[in-house]
Amino acid sequence: MAGGKRNPAGLKTGVPRASRRPPAGRNGRTPRWFSAVHLLHRLRIVVSLAVLAGFLLVLFSGGAPSGGGTAAGGVATGGGEAVAEAVERAAEISADTAAQQPAEISALARLPRFLAGIQVLPAIVRLFSVLWLPALAAAVGVFALTFLFGRIYCSSLCPLGTIQDIAHRLSRRRGNGGCAPASHAASKRRRWLSGRRAVRFSVLGGAGAAAVFGFLLPLGIIEPFSVYGRLVSDILQPLWDRAVIFFASLLPSVYIAGEPAPWMVFPVILGGGMIGLILIMVLRAGRWYCNRVCPAGSLLSLPAGISFFRISIDTGLCTRCGRCEQICKAGCIDSQAMKVENSECVSCFACLSVCPVDAVSYSPANSKPSSEPEPEPESAPEGEPGRSRQAPQASQAPQAPQAPQGGGISRRRFLRKGTAGLFAAAGFLLLPARSARAGVFSFFGRIAGTKKVVMPPGAGEIDRFLSKCISCHMCVALCPEQVIVPNGLREGFVLLEKPLLDYRVSFCEFECTVCNQVCPTGALAPLTLAQKKVTKIGTTHFYEDLCVVHTQGTDCGACAEICPTTAVYMVPYRDGLTVPKVTEDVCIGCGACENVCPVEEPKAIRVEGLPEHGRASVRTSLPSDAAGADAGRSPELEDPSSPSGANGAPPAGGGSGSAGPYGEGGSPGTSGSAGTEDPFAF
Amino acid sequence: MSRFEPLFESFRNLESEPISRREFFRKGLSLSAAAAGAFMLSRARPVFAQNWRTPSGDYDLVALVNGTPGGMFDRGIAALGGMKRFVRRGDTVVIKPNMSWHAEPEQAANTNPELVARIVEHCLAAGAGKVYIFDHVLSRNSYTVSGIQQAAENAGAQAVPGGADRYYQSVKLPKAKLLIQTRVHELLLEADAFINVPVLKHHGSTNMTLAMKNLMGCVWDRGYYHRYGLDQCIADFITLKKPTLNVVDAYRVMINGGPSGRGHAKVLTKRMQIISPDIVAADAAAAAQGAQWGVYGAERVGYIGIADRMGLGRSDLENLNIKKIML
Known part of the structure; x- marks a missing residue:
């Protein structure tokens, strides 16, 4: 690539490149702690930690009994009319049924459910062949956010990203500097850059194409939310439950409801192995996973590459001290070339606050009035906008204030890329028609269908389930009965890590639709309670x-x-x-x-x-061959006026009135019924 | 799977975090100290051989009719000499209503919440130090749906979850025929007084759910009962300890389709209550009453006869000193 040659250090002679320390009090802005960029960086950290904390509320809401007051009226009255309304096939529930969900999901689980709902890949999977407006809003919203501000999603909304950042931060505390040293990294990085685009897009292309054609397993294994979800529900939740139970057992009069989440061997190995690999790579190369493996990151790198707000380096101010490059988790900064690969930037803003001379800025790409569009468009090769842009600029006078700061791209380019992205997105969603999916990979469904496994309610049919479930285990973590267990490998590769019901552990509560409500991909359709029953x-x-x-x-x-x-x-x-x-x-x-x-x-x-x-059909009376069908068939009164008060206050003041419990006429089965003789049978 | 894991599981998990050696020893030491303390605390509970307080009084049994659940209990406990005869100052009282079923009070599958609340109030008024309610539930939400948790907590009791394996302690029942060993909720080990508050209803397997049957909700392995014979095991459990007081709620009575009453049960409002310190007498009276209402008679409720033959109580109602109160 041209990039390798294009960085003659001699051109920078005018700049005091050797000086690591900036001149003190430059621009009169010595106290950096109050600067806007620093606050932006801090704000980003706070937001991402808050989002992660919100996600981890799942741990608190697992086994706790949800609030009372779930609708049980249908049972009392025979159930017939409660379910009389036509039930669509479980697979094809449309968006309007969401309004009638019973309020049975515990309050603590609502925030994690919302946060899971705005994860970009689950939202896209949810849109496969079903128009689900919240998911559409989430997907469009995340893309729009990325177009505007870069990969904020990766830095703040993705729980796995925050977990990586925490590991990165902790490793820096220990003093190994996080990533490789800057000088080392710079030379290495140049070798990587082209290569990792190829890795990234082949992983995305492979997993995405398989997913589009109904084979979700590869995507489900590497998708960040599912990796995070398996970590939480298969490892953190069992640990947390046992810790809570242990400490509660030390206190008198404190009782914790429910059993701790079970340890499952294979899910622990897979969940722990994935997170372990990712964290090892964090220590070695920062957000390595996010820029090579993560399909969400790869997808978002497209809009991020042409985002409106972006990180750029002012070549006129930069001293090439390399601090930004050293702190960059994503490895997207080439400090010697003073370039930022915005498609790979995860918008952590660490570089902003670390730059001693404020050369790194986060600003609109076209904000500088002097940034002429004409240096770039004709020289832009496909791909690599950041690099090509830099070429003419680097050979110009470095101090020139009208240098486009690595940011400007022409409107034409923006529109061209944006339109292409829109078409790609539309095609992505239109392609996975139901028939196409069922055709290409249906043999997996046929294999899985022979296993006679019990899928959670709302799964519909096994083909649909396999093509929608990313194995994020939200349902496992939140199932109040803990009957949904990760399958691991027990039922074979085709059902790898799919949530299945294990009736040796527990059973599926009749009055419950928690799994239907928390599934972020719609693999478990959002059934209403009446439908679920x-x-x-x-x-x-x-x-x-x-x-x-x-x-x-x-x-x-x-x-x-x-x-x-x-x-x-x-x-x-x-x-x-x-x-x-x-x-x-x-x-x-x-x-x-x-x-x-x-x-x-x-x-x-x-x-x-x-x-x-x-x-299932609903039974309205005992079958005639039932034992004890005659039990209680005394000619007693029907007692239609069952007491109104919830706590059983009698209808007419203490029961002393006319309608005594035994007094109503026509009850020959009751001895001494007619009067107030003796209601006692002994 | 995890239902059968020991409590010690939690130590191992805590140790498995990566920590330095010194930290490991420090944490390990403090953990083992805490564990030893917890172990000793758990061992310090009263030995199970003692009986709950079962005073005798003027009446063997009080039956009431035509009142509110709470009002009948007020009168009934007064006739028995007041709650102070059963509960002393500082006692730990455990109340075992039937609240196993996902059913609202009107469905009569669970004990009446007003009655439970009133019993709690009486216990606290008599000076009880702590009042617990619990049941080994069959449905997760039944504490709340039954309305009992809310009512009892408002009255000052603490609702303790009964659906967790780890709270059940192994006990031996030397006088039992079938149920020679079982695991009971640890609250029963702590209790000075134990008040059994069943609801009278039809039951598909034992014909009627009464006071003795209600105590099946104190054990972990209910399957054992089903496997080896319900009636004998139900009666056997009484050999462990007899409740201080039994309050049979027959305010609303499910006369068929029990015990769950799902779908097509018939519920009648009978406004009756039977109170007795003798669990067998309470059941015999309640079964006779049930027979009158068309549920099943005492002769068809097997565990009453078995308990009578085992000498666990008296079912000869004609010889008992019974107080009948019509409000």
Whole structure:
């Protein structure tokens, strides 16, 4: 490249390049701590830490019982009308259903859910073949932000970026300087620059193309939010829970609800391994991951390369001291050439506050009135706007105030690139039509479909699930029942790290849609509670020869007792015993029966997952063959006026009035019913 | 999976962070000191052989009808000589309502919240140092949906989660036939007085849920009961300790479709309450009452007969000194 030759040091003779210390009090701005650039840098740090803290609220909201008052009315009244409205196929819920979500997600989980919702790649994945306006707003918003201000997303909104920054900062405290020394890095970097664009875009292209055609696994492994999510839910959450439980156990009268999140071997290895690799690279080369591997970073490097506000170096002021280059986590500054590769800049603003002569600035690209557009356009090769721009300028008089500060690009270029980007984005979203996805990689779905795994409600069908779930494990972290567990490798490579339901651990609570509400990619469609209650995620099979009623000759009925839909009910068996029976189209596959079945594995009643979720019908009365269907069939009054007060205040003042509990006529089953004789049966 | 991990798991995790050697020793030492302290604290609890306080009085059983849940309890406990007979100053009182089910008070699957709150108030008025409520729930939100947590906390009790493995301690039941060993909630080990507040309702497996059945919510492994015989295990649990007081809530009665009452249960408002220090007597009376309402009779509630034969209480209602109060 031309860049290698274009930096004759001799041209800079006029500048006191050897002086590491700037002349004190230059421009009368000695106290740098109050300068705008410094505040910008600090503000960036505070915002990113606040965002990370917001994300980590997930840890507090995992097992805690959510607030009361969830709608349970449908159960009391027979449930029929509560679910009467037509339920779309679980996969195709449109945006307007979001309005009727029950307020059951705990308050602490709302902020993490919002922050997860504005992550750029999950938002884009969510838009695959579904128009979800919040996700569209998030994706467009992040792109617009990047066009305007550079990769703010990478510096402040991405939790993995902040984690890397913290590691970077801690390593600097220990005194190894963070990255490689500047002089060393500069020569190395020149070798990298072209190469890493190639790496970056081939990774993005490969993972992105696979994702577009329905094979989300590579993208899910390297996507930053999913890497972060797996770190939190597979490693931090179990650690945190145990720490909380331990310290609570030291205090009297302090009880913590729920079990600690389980340790899963493979998810810990994968989650820890990914974060470990990334952090090792942080120590060696700063935001290495963000500029080579991260598909979100690669995507955002396109608008960032032509962003409006950008970091640039004033060649007239720069002393080439190399501090900015040394502190730059992204390795995007070439201090000797006085250039910044803006597409790779993660907008951390560290260079601004470290520059001793204020040569580094963050300003609009075309802000300098003197920046003529004509030096550049004709000489601009494709790619590398930062470099080509510098070529004429570096050979000009270095002190020239009208030097474009590495920032100016012509309007024509901007429009050309911007339009291309828009078209690319539109094509990206239009391409993944449902049929295209299902066709190209559907054999993965077919393999996974044979495993009979239970996908969380809202997953729809297995092809859809595989093409939408990035394995960020938000649902794992927030499932109040902890029934959603990361699969690891147990069910094979095609289901690697996908969240699945494990009924040995727990079961899917009937009155809950937390996973549907927190999924950032829409892999779990945002079902309403009414929809979820009839979403059939599996089918229950009863194995009579394993049941304790058969093997032990005792009454059990644990499965029927806990079944939320009465799909499992008891029918007469020999010797006056009763035995379970399953009505398959009423069963939703929640696994409560399997979980409580007292038989050791294999359980006598088990749920088999459906590769395509269905819709269960709702039972309105006990089946006629149910044992005890006649129980309580006393000719008692119906008692339509059940007391109004929530705490059971009687309707008519203490019950002494006319409508005594036993007094209403027509109850021949009750002895001595007619009067106030003796309500007591003993 | 993690349900069965020991508490000590937490140490190992804390140590696994990268720390310097000196720090490691310092942290390790302080941690082990803390652990030893915690261990000793946990060991310092009263031995389980002691019984909860079970005073005898004028009446063996009080039955009330036609009042509010709280009002009936006021009258009933007065007839029994007041709460001071059961709860002394500074006592730790544990109240075990039935609040296992994701159901609102009107559904009668759980104990009436007003009744629980009133019992809490009586305990505190009698000088109780600390009043806890808990249940081994079957549904995560049932504490709140049942309204009991709110009501009891407003009255001054502390709601303790019952759905966590680590709070259950192993106990032996030498006098039991089937349930020779089980794990009970540690609150039961701490309690000076234990008040059992079941709701009377239909139950698909044991025919009726009553006071003894309600204590199934004190153990961790309910599956054991189902595996080896519900009625015998339910009766066996009483050999461990008998509750100080049993308050059977029959204000609203689910007469079929129990215990969950999902979908198609019939709930009648009966406005009744049965209070007795003798758990078997309370159950016998409640079962007789249930039979009258068309649920099931005492002869079909197996655990009452078993408990009677094991000499755990008296079910011969005709020989008991019963006070009936109509409000």
